[in-house]
Amino acid sequence: MSESKARKRAPIKGEIDAVVIGAGFGGMYMLHKLRELGVSVQGFEAGDNVGGTWYWNRYPGARCDVPSLFYSYTWSEELQSEWRWSEKYAAQPEILRYANHVADRFDLRPLIAFETRVLSAHFDERSDRWRITTDRGDVLDCRWLVTATGCLSTPRAPAIPGVETFEGATYHTGAWPHEGVDFSGKRVAVIGTGSSGIQSIPQIARQAEHVTVFQRTPNFSIPARNTPLTEEDIETFRQNYPAYIAMVKGPGMGFTGGLEVPIPDEEAQRKRYDELWAIGGAGFLAAWGNLLTDINVNDRAASYVREKIADAVKDPKTAKALQPFDHPLGTKRICVDIDYFETYNRPNVALVNLRETPIEAITPTGVRTREETYEVDAIVFATGFDAMTGALLSIDIKGLGGVDLKDAWAEGPKAYLGLGVAGFPNMFLITGPGSPSVLSNMINSIEQHVEWVTDCVAYMREHHFSRIAVDSAAQEAWVEHVRRVADKTLFPRAASWYMGANIPGKPRVFMPYIGRGYRKKCEDVAAAGYEGFVLAKEPADADAAA
Ligand code: NA7
Numbered sequence: 001m002s003e004s005k006a007r008k009r010a011p012i013k014g015e016i017d018a019v020v021i022g023a024g025f026g027g028m029y030m031l032h033k034l035r036e037l038g039v040s041v042q043g044f045e046a047g048d049n050v051g052g053t054w055y056w057n058r059y060p061g062a063r064c065d066v067p068s069l070f071y072s073y074t075w076s077e078e079l080q081s082e083w084r085w086s087e088k089y090a091a092q093p094e095i096l097r098y099a100n101h102v103a104d105r106f107d108l109r110p111l112i113a114f115e116t117r118v119l120s121a122h123f124d125e126r127s128d129r130w131r132i133t134t135d136r137g138d139v140l141d142c143r144w145l146v147t148a149t150g151c152l153s154t155p156r157a158p159a160i161p162g163v164e165t166f167e168g169a170t171y172h173t174g175a176w177p178h179e180g181v182d183f184s185g186k187r188v189a190v191i192g193t194g195s196s197g198i199q200s201i202p203q204i205a206r207q208a209e210h211v212t213v214f215q216r217t218p219n220f221s222i223p224a225r226n227t228p229l230t231e232e233d234i235e236t237f238r239q240n241y242p243a244y245i246a247m248v249k250g251p252g253m254g255f256t257g258g259l260e261v262p263i264p265d266e267e268a269q270r271k272r273y274d275e276l277w278a279i280g281g282a283g284f285l286a287a288w289g290n291l292l293t294d295i296n297v298n299d300r301a302a303s304y305v306r307e308k309i310a311d312a313v314k315d316p317k318t319a320k321a322l323q324p325f326d327h328p329l330g331t332k333r334i335c336v337d338i339d340y341f342e343t344y345n346r347p348n349v350a351l352v353n354l355r356e357t358p359i360e361a362i363t364p365t366g367v368r369t370r371e372e373t374y375e376v377d378a379i380v381f382a383t384g385f386d387a388m389t390g391a392l393l394s395i396d397i398k399g400l401g402g403v404d405l406k407d408a409w410a411e412g413p414k415a416y417l418g419l420g421v422a423g424f425p426n427m428f429l430i431t432g433p434g435s436p437s438v439l440s441n442m443i444n445s446i447e448q449h450v451e452w453v454t455d456c457v458a459y460m461r462e463h464h465f466s467r468i469a470v471d472s473a474a475q476e477a478w479v480e481h482v483r484r485v486a487d488k489t490l491f492p493r494a495a496s497w498y499m500g501a502n503i504p505g506k507p508r509v510f511m512p513y514i515g516r517g518y519r520k521k522c523e524d525v526a527a528a529g530y531e532g533f534v535l536a537k538e539p540a541d542a543d544a545a546a
Contacts, residue, residue: 011137012113016040018144018457019121019132021395023112024052026148026430026446028102029073031111033454034146039461042142043112044134050112051099052150054092058176059196059380060203062092065282065336066441069229069237071095074245075447079105084234089226089281089336113138120396121145123425128466128538130426143466144457147392148430148446151438154390156503157381158191162361162368169378173200174385181378183208189367189374191359192382193219198335200382202343209348212374214367216354218324220305221335225280248444251516263288263297273304285330292330293489302329312341319344321353327494333438387497388433388511389413399424400469412500412509416475416532417522419449425469428453433511434482436518438498452522456530466538474532486510 020030023045034041047055054062064071068090073079083098090098103109117135124131130145132138155174157163163170171181173196183204190201191214198221205211237244263269269287276284284301291297306323313319322341343349357369366375386393389409397405400423408414408423415421418435419428430449431437437445460468486492492510495501499508525531 007115009113009136011139012042013139015129015141016042017142018042018146019044019118019130019140019142020146020148021118022052022148022150022153022391022430023047023050023103023108023114024055024148024150024153025073025099025443026150026450027052027112027146028099028106028108029075029446029450030146030148030430030453031108032106033450034457035111037454037458037461039144039457041111042140043108044116044118044132044138045112045114046117048114049100050103050108051096052148053152054095054099056153056155056176057174057196058092058178058180059171059173059200059382060181060207061199061201061338062173062176062196063089063199063224063226063336063338064095065089065195065224065334066443067281068094069234070244070441071443072098073102073443073447074248075451076106080241085229087226087228088233089224118395120398121427122396122398122402123400123427125400128426128536143426144453145427146430146453147395147427147432149391149395151388151431151442152385154386154394155381155384156386156390157383160359160362162363165364166362166379167364168376170381171378172381172383173197183378185209186377187375188212188378188380189214189376190380190382191367192384193217194382194384195219195333195335196384197382198337198340200380201349202337202339204380205343205346205349211349212352212367212376213349214352214354214359214369215321217326218322219332219335220302220324220329221337221340222277222282222284222305223280224336224338225278226338248441249519251520263290266300269300270304273301277304277308281336282334285334292328292491295328295490298328298330298490305329309341312345314345318351321351327496328490331489331491331494332496333498384497384502386503386506387500388438389500389506390503392429392432397424397427399427410507412507413511414475414479416470416478417518417525418513419452419522420468420470420533422470422472422475425467428456433509434478435513437512439512439514448519448522452526455526459526459530460535463535464537465535467534467536468530469534469536471532471534478532481515482513483510485513485515489514 017039018034018041020027020043023043031043067088068085120133122131129141129143132140155172186208187210188208189212193215272287309323310319357371359369361368366373393406403423413433415432415434418432431445499510500506
């Protein structure tokens with residue numbers, strides 16, 4: 001991997017057309033597109049290299065839950081044809097290599113200031129420009145601000161009493177040491193059983209002397225059935241590529257409207273679940289068009305998965321504790337695993353059910369629950385992220401009238417199409433709240449947003465607009481639409497990070513958009529001269545034109 005490190009550098013000052021925050025897949029493509037457009041652009045990235053999520057989440061077993069052939073940019077045919085994925089579901093190191101390859105292939109590194117955190121972004125209404133400051137003393141004024149800060153990029157560790165007294169090592173899956181961790185001979189506690197816990201526990205268990213898993217809520221997980229990719233797999237994908245692209249650019253995912261399908265009898269249902277279980281992966285949720293809208297259909301599918309858990313886990317008490325009953329299948333992010341449930345059959349793995357015996361404290365030498373103290377050498381927090389809004393709200397963003405984004409979003413995030421926020425002109429969010437984002441293939445959604453933003457910037461330049469501002473009525477209508485669509489589904493029944501439910505005090509709002517036709521809606525908005533936005537020229541330009 002070629003490294004690009006910004007060790008010591010002079011602060012960046014002055015004016016530029018655009019600033020992009022984040023050099024994950026969203027930021028990298030945005031930089032590429034803006035440069036291609038002839039816009040001067042500066043990227044800022046907290047890490048010392050590209051990759052975003054895949055840069056930080058280096059925990060053992062980290063793997064994408066979207067098949068790698070689909071988790072690839074589609075915007076460059078050369079890139080598409082020259083890159084070869086080795087497995088059905090790529091592991092984190094391979095995805096990070098891909099991100100680095102893209103950065104090198106398209107010469108993106110010169111556009112990015114690494115190891116730099118953006119501290120503030122303040123909008124100046126006289127000049128219609130943002131002033132950006134960073135922790136390296138950069139002060140840059142720009143017309144357009146693009147936040148490509150990621151949906152799952154602010155790791156969150158719970159405030160368990162005594163955590164600071166622990167004498168062993170602690171880790172968070174979302175900020176894993178780059179040099180890796182050797183758990184050989186160690187007794188390890190893993191707290192959390194979302195995707196990150198479910199992926200890492202089997203790997204840690206293979207290495208550590210003993211693993212104690214502290215589970216508050218069991219999750220549904222489908223076996224990945226990961227395999228190496230063969231030449232034949234790749235050839236089949238190539239042949240189907242045009243159809244895949246047509247699908248990506250079509251109405252897209254969505255769980256409501258026109259999807260009521262007759263559900264066959266029990267035997268036929270079982271057959272379908274058996275087939276999908278054998279294929280593996282999140283495609284299990286596509287068993288029926290109304291699996292995520294009809295609780296009766298969902299209940300049957302959920303029972304099927306619970307049965308599979310009971311089959312896999314030998315100890316009946318452990319198996320029971322691992323079966324989820326508190327949320328419909330798929331309404332929390334479905335997990336995709338390799339040998340997760342089977343791992344509990346190992347003699348060196350134990351499950352502690354926190355619903356029966358909650359954690360009371362972390363002691364200098366272990367984890368104390370109401371009933372017992374577990375002595376451990378290391379604690380792994382697989383406790384998730386302040387999802388979708390955490391990264392943005394950690395920046396001091398002030399829009400029109402000096403209004404703070406934190407205040408604008410005090411009752412939950414509000415964004416028009418998940419792309420722009422009323423009161424914060426010339427700021428674009430890549431896969432922001434109110435867009436399909438985490439419920440879609442992120443790469444596809446990133447591309448769609450980046451291309452939309454690029455077109456918008458081109459339009460503004462062509463027509464000499466200096467300001468694009470979201471109309472607050474359009475934003476309210478969109479937010480209401482997002483909520484209504486979600487309410488037609490089973491998603492709001494789960495206390496998920498989609499709802500902000502994993503963060504104490506965070507407003508409970510279903511953040512991603514689940515409806516169909518999102519891409520078309522964005523295209524229509526642009527075609528109608530940016531309907532729902534208000535475009536304006538700089539006062540000086542407007543005077544000249546008058
Ligand atoms: P998740 O899915 O948010 O999972 C976090 C886990 O940590 C979940 O099991 C939580 O239980 C658990 N947790 C959180 N706080 C605590 C405390 N205080 N005590 C015990 N257990 C706790 O995060 P992941 O990193 O696994 O995955 C995030 C996404 O990344 C994933 O969906 C993929 O899209 C990729 P809870 O359910 O809150 O009871």
